Amino acid sequence: MRILNLAQRQHRCSLLTRNRPPNGDINFFESTDGSGCISFQKRTTQQMTTTSLISNQPTQTPARNGSTPLIRLTDVRKIFFTDEVETHAVSGVHLDIRDGEYVSIAGPSGCGKTTLLSILGLLDTPSAGSYALKGTEVATLSFADRARIRNRQIGFIFQSFNLIGDLTVYENVELPLTYCGLSASERKTAVVGALERVGMAHRAKHLPSQLSGGQQQRVAVARALAGKPAILLADEPTGNLDSRNGEAVMDLLKELHADGATICMVTHDERFAGHAERAVHLLDGRVVEDRLAA
Ligand SMILES: Nc1ncnc2c1ncn2[C@@H]1O[C@H](COP(=O)(O)OP(=O)(O)OP(=O)(O)O)[C@@H](O)[C@H]1O
């Protein structure tokens, strides 16, 4: 019988979800989760209107005007230094995202999508520029402060699910909640609610290896939403799924968005990008296109 205390679980979580260490800084996520309800419509045609075409300069993104955005990136840059090689992964991104928006991020491999998402999720810090979250500058916060905000406000969904193999479905969803200071009964309510939301409550005692890929990703979605984060960040969440399971996860994200979640999703797949209401295109670390749905 496996018995893991909280410290062991947190350690496991940090190992399994560790992000690429930038400049020796070790990042790991302790996401949150919880929320939800359901309703969805399928968009059969993608009617997009170009609202701005951006190259290399400060821009007015669709959300740039008006009230304080949930997220405001101003001239954000990220440079990685390795073996005398300088990689400019993000090169001056200006981006506003309003509360409740559903944004897709696309672009060729290596253009900086994951790096940008890591910055948005406070897994990584920009080398330069400003990141205001709900009007508060967060780019320069300490590691601990970033972790605290991340834990309460941001949920992550990864292409490779990142479930912990020897924890049950229930334990996987519960794990990030242990960082939030919830009581056992509050955690139980949140976990059961999240699993019901993704239709996986009946598999609560299964291990990830006993689930299909689509089911594992639904559990990962439950883990991301159980703590009711303000922002859901998804990095190619359908990348390891067949099209049917991919659609199911997309429908789930759509439902979460309909319930008010702010979603940023990296995807290579045009069909899935069409589920978002706004499409941002990156090239060489820059936003080159930013379009709103009609
Ligand atoms: N920790 C790191 N150290 C050094 N270089 C890095 C690091 N992380 C990313 N890079 C580099 O930054 C650039 C952007 O990487 P990133 O992972 O953001 O691309 P991406 O758009 O997500 O690509 P993909 O579609 O293949 O996932 C790449 O050239 C990559 O090699």
Ligand SMILES: [Mg+2]
């Ligand atoms: Mg990537």
